[in-house]
Amino acid sequence: MQMRHLGLLLLVAALLAAPPAVSAWRPWPPRNETGGGAASGLGASKKFEGSSEFVKLQYHMGPVLATAITVHPIWYGPWPVEQKRTIRAFLRSLAPPPEEEARIPRPSVAAWWRTVRLYTDQTDANVSAAVSLGAEKSDARMSRGARLSRMDIQAVVRDAVGARTRPLPVDSGGVYLVLTSPEVVVEDFCGQVCGFHYFTFPSVVGYTLPYAWVGNSARRCPEVCAYPFAIPAYVHGRRPESPPNADVGVDGMVSVIAHELAELASNPLANAWYAGTDPSFPTEIADLCEGIYGTGGGGAYTGQLLTDARSGAAYNVNGAGGRRFLVQWVWNPVLSYCSGPNALDQ
Template sequence: MCQSSSLPRFPAPPSTAVLSLILILSLTTLVAGWRPWPPSGNNRFNLSDYTYGDSKKYEGSSEFIKLKYHMGPVLTSNITVHTIWYGRWERNQKKIIREFINSISAVHSKSPSIAGWWRTVQLYTDQTGSNISNSVQLGQEKNDRFYSHGKSLTRLSVQSVIKSAITARTKPLPINPRSGLYLLLTSEDVFVQDFCTSVCGFHYFTFPSLVGYTLPYAWVGNSAKLCPGQCAYPFAVPAFIPNRKPFKSPNGDVGVDGMISVIGHELAELATNPLANAWYAGQDPSFPVEIADLCEGIYGTGGGGAYMGQVMDARDGATYNMNGIRRRFLVQWVWNHILNYCTGPNALDQ
């Protein structure tokens, strides 16, 4: 969500804007407060569990959702993701996230694939009819191992971290306002404003008065120590949910596997609404409901309400719904504005 929660968990007391969002979502089958808890029992991808019918096809569909194009730019040029690793990161953690981003354009990955998921994002166009790019690649990276802005960041200091990365004396990140995305990832010992209480990640654009440029960016935090039950669900479960066993993470890292879906959420929304004036629902551009917000908590066929939908179990028992180049991932679906429902490559009826 733009400058707000991507996968919100426990919202703060509602403002007028929040109440408007609640009203919109209350008219659908979606859940926005936190990721829905899975059903008990086996959650394997089993075709016999469902019959093919409209009730299973149109996950989250609703005539009340009015996603509109507001004439702003979308990312139609080749997309480059410049990454800032803030804090201390293990080598394997970086590999997992890099491979997820590289998998977005890996069209030969085993189905259902991350590239298949991105094809829904590609359906969105600008006012000339140009589609969002099918090319998403890793750009340059910047390490900030010494917490140059401290271990507690505000939303404004998040932008200051980005400024430091593009103005560094050695190996600064390139400045690419038209097709570059700046992804700030904070390690498990860093707290960001509203983290764990109402956000797990957010996206917006930098202020020229602060950074010098208008750059689309996203922040996502590693919740492994601070709030895995809120931001790494279903690979961790909140303490107040009794007798609920967490799912096994597909890459053996609860915090990072939990980040993957949030990163996907933010990249999809950055591509379709980079400057908060393109694709969103609602009347308030400062609090838009975007293409991933509309599918909050839906990961497979039948998803909605208190059910994440049909996903898959690997041979080692790990839970996932999409394949990358060499790894598996669990990524939420996004809204298809042509069909007017949430969809993903692991849908049982496509």
């Protein structure tokens, strides 16, 4: 996929004055649903499992990530080794080598990614089956401070690809994943957003590159961004699920990372797959399934999950190295409803 083209520059010029707004997403159940009120309209609730008549997901002729995808993590803030291992394991689980995938029990992370792969561009090229973990960059000292605006995230990407030593490579399949530690406060984090994706502006970074940001909410708002491993106070009578990797913040991040990568692959330049009329505020393929992790999910209910017999941890997909994860479902364009590999009807 060609990342820099003339038509995109016109879009970029129009957006330079505004911060990126694609996918202002929160995984916890909305108040209007838990409070018993009826949600109305696409903006009021994005849970439309089995309700295709309300979903107007459209293709807007832009590219999808059809070439081999390389995910480059950028670790901003101090990150313990084990937390990095968990996130790396998830990224490696998206498209493991065939011999390794054969050893992973069903349902698998790779099977979850196959739903994302159903999305195509105008040449009928699907989202790539090849997803690999690429070079990484760390900024443990938080060179841009512990408080970041949305535009600062682009500066973090610029620092990583323009570093004097071991810069991250720039290529057509590169995706840049900025991961902030619990010490870092990002604009709108916890209040309106747990993660977002967009593309970098050439005037800021020098390239047009798809990127995403996800924050670790463990110290600030796990009940907001690590649901269902922490539960909001307004959800009564519900106990939090036990995280599969024994880390509420990181296990919560994994689902947000999955959400953002699915949308980044199917709508990298804000002109491919989404519902709604405003490309800066689209409803994308994971937004449509917010809060749904299993059959019957919706509202304050996650749906049917799997439970580890020893630890009691909740999960819905298996990954590389014996890891387990809980990831949100995404919209299936063939079935026209939310689905995942742990669905009871598969």
